[in-house]
Amino acid sequence: MEYVLGQRIRRRRERVYRPRQTYLSLSEEECIRKLRLTRQAVTDICHLLADELGTDGKCPYAFPVAVKVTAALHFYASGSFQHPLSSIGGISQSAINSAIHAVTSGLVRHAGEYIKFPVTPDNQERAKQTFCGKYGFPGVLGVIDCTHVQLRAPSENALVYINRKGTYSINVQVMRCL
Structure with missing residues (x-):
């Protein structure tokens, strides 16, 4: 009887998280070439958008801020389509799309703090x-x-x-x- 019950109980497979590529794994030269920004500038963007892009802990599959920002900046810098970008970091196209949308919205919300036009x-x-x-x-x-x-x-x-x-x-x- 134990054998039959044991067969019916499905054991959950342990979740395997793939390492995601972020700007932190890039050298300064690679960061400038791939993202068109220095590592410090990307770090500043991550800190700026951390509250807006951070996870609330309820979703174990959400990407860290650095992954979202790296994906969006790579998209901006390359002018490529989202699908080839997803193959670089092992991220689905829909996740790339969400990251680009979230980072873009965050940057637009903060644009007034950094882009000044003389009005007087x-x-x-x-x-x-x-x-x-x-x-x-x-x-x-x-x-x-x-x-x-x-x-x-x-x-x-x-x-x-x-x-x-x-x-x-x-x-x-x-x-x-x-």
Whole structure:
């Protein structure tokens, strides 16, 4: 009888947690190359978003903050699709998607603390003069860095639009001038 009861009782398999790749396992050079930020900058982002991204202890499968931030920053830096990113860290595509959404929402909520735009006339004039003095562009109030905007292959001169990653794009720089 014990044998029959023993056969019917299913024993839970011990859960195996795969090691997840985080920025902590990267050297400074790899961190800059893969995430486009220094390790200290990524650490600062993890601390900034820790309360919002942290787990409440109820879900044993939730990823640590460092894994979520690393996945999102890798997505931002690579401009890749989410599926290839999931194969790097052994994380499902849906978990990558959730991490990117959570990190993006957190960064947007904190953007006002770090991104300042001069709003008073005195501050605007000072910003214009500083930029003109440094770079020789008059009337520039602020600058947003360059970015590649992906395109469909143009019908004419298609080779001109291939970027270093082998996709078609155009390099765009946006400036706000007054």
